[in-house]
Amino acid sequence: MQDENKPFFTFNFNTLLSLILLAGMIVLYILHFSHKKETGPALALPMQKPGGKALSVVYVNTDSINAHYEFVKILRRDLEATGKKLQTEVLSEQSALEKEAADFQQKVSANAIAEDKAKLIYEQLMQKQQALVQKKEQYTQRVAEQESNMNMRLVDSVTTFLRRFNRQYHFDYIMGYKYGGELLVTNDTLDITPSVLDALNKEYQSHKK
DSSP: OOOTTSOSSOOOSHHHHHHHHHHHHHHHHHHHHHSOOTTSOSSOSSOBOTTSOBOOEEEEEHHHHHHHOHHHHHHHHHHHHHHHHHHHHHHHHHHHHHHHHHHHHHHHHTTOSOHHHHHHHHHHHHHHHHHHHHHHHHHHHHHHHHHHHHHHHHHHHHHHHHHHHHHHHOOSEEEEEOTTSSOOOOOGGGBOHHHHHHHHHHHHHHHHO
């Protein structure tokens, strides 16, 4: 029987977003060590471009983006609504099937039904059970596909915005940070999350009008 307390799906935007932003961190790592002087310190700071100028690096907190970007809230609401609707439908059909099976078992125990008819009803119940299992699998896949599409929409929304945002500031790298992620230590003075979130939400609100 389906556990009503068990989530019908999982929802996490951070993973895809951080994987894309991680690519920039890898490039930065390679760039730094490929230009490190043999006689220099193990960690030469600030890291530099080939021309000798210091790299400009900032970061955004993807946990904050996930929690406070209005577009994420809309995506999450739509996904949760879909999951709840499909889960309710499956649970309703499962409950009806269990009731039908219990009624059949009671009649068989009381010898209130002929053997040939009991066999036919049993086969029908098995077919309904199999159909319900297939429906559960289809609905799970539907929610997973919707979640994947929404993840890609979020990644596209944020990365496209950051490209426009960076036309004004010309940072060399905009990293992604999340608690427990790839970046273990950050300098808070490099955190541009508040500015990015404010601009993201203003742009989203303007597009809704």
